[in-house]
Amino acid sequence: MNAMLAREARITIIDFETTGVVRPLPSEPWQIGMVLMENGKVIPNCFFTSLVRVGTRPFNPHAPGKHNELRAEIEQAPSLAALWPALRAWLIERPLAAHNIGTEKKIVRQWAPFHRFGPWIDTLKLVRQAYPQFASHALEDILAELKLLTQVEAMCPGLEAHDALFDAFGSGVLLEYLLQLPGWGDVTIDDLVQAHPAKFHQGVAERRRNAERRAL
Template sequence: MDSTTAILDAEITVLDYETTGSVRGFANEPWQIGMVALKGGKVVPESMFESLLRVEPNRPFNPNAPGRHALLRDAIAAAPLPQELWPEIRPRLTAFPLCAHNVATEKKFLRLMAPMHRFGLWIDTLRIARKVWPGCASYALGELMVLLDLKRKVDSLCPAKEAHDALYDAVASALLLEHLLAQPGWTDLSIGELASL
């Protein structure tokens, strides 16, 4: 997609990974991915996707790593490897601009999942939120959901899920972007302008 594409003409893939966290002697690995599309500035609930990602059963997780990994260790050990999942999710990750709340984690694991692929523009809702709402006590995604009265909407779109579930956080990031784009003047931006904020 061209960087000059108007935001309302764009489809954006919003994603989130949950990871094992840092443990001495082990690489930080993703154990869950969640995605949702934003089209015409609106979240598309039918586009929601989530999958566990295989992590060897004997490797330790950082005990402070967020998420429900302790309850899901058997399912995580039997889940597809990131490379096995790649053909299914590739179109959503290579054909559209990408968005996450603090994109560093998602960029890193996407590069590891598909090192030979090029990805498009990245939109960082954390960076944008810091510019739009300076002086917030916290820019954590969960705190912003409460501050902007978006938590009930995330909960309704992701029943039985909670913060630090990859799909829940992807939907929360997408709703944050939807909320931003509903502000006066924001729909005049191009994808490239939004990514450069």
């Protein structure tokens, strides 16, 4: 259990770009991006990004990102194992967040199976609960809908969606935005991790009512 307020926690926001599946080869990460959130705010100058070696394997033609332009650099990039000394402090003993955590969670667990990671916060799940009426909850679409793209672009100039660092900043800015919504200021890490639509909204509504009563 983690009863720490989310706005007081140090959270690593992580994103991987992957090759996609090309049978019989599995999907593998070719880029990682991470940013730090502290006290409810993304820290613009505290980030990590690197290409990740995947060798000469084919990429799924539908895999997003600029991997075609970077193939030579990707083939010479460090492996995830070689990056571990730099990544350890980012990933161990703190909450981790991503937009649609399935990919990130799977990669991290496969890469370092003897370590315990998390708890994991899924910004996709949270934004679906906060804005169920939106037609798309894809990260790029949500950032545009909430008018957050300019803020993200200022943090990582020259980058764009489906760059791992850009998407990590985007997920972080989205989480920062959500934590500033009415009723979200006092949510805990556990609230975010365990959030389900009915339960989460019931808790937010109750906190909002309590705040309104205190203001009377």
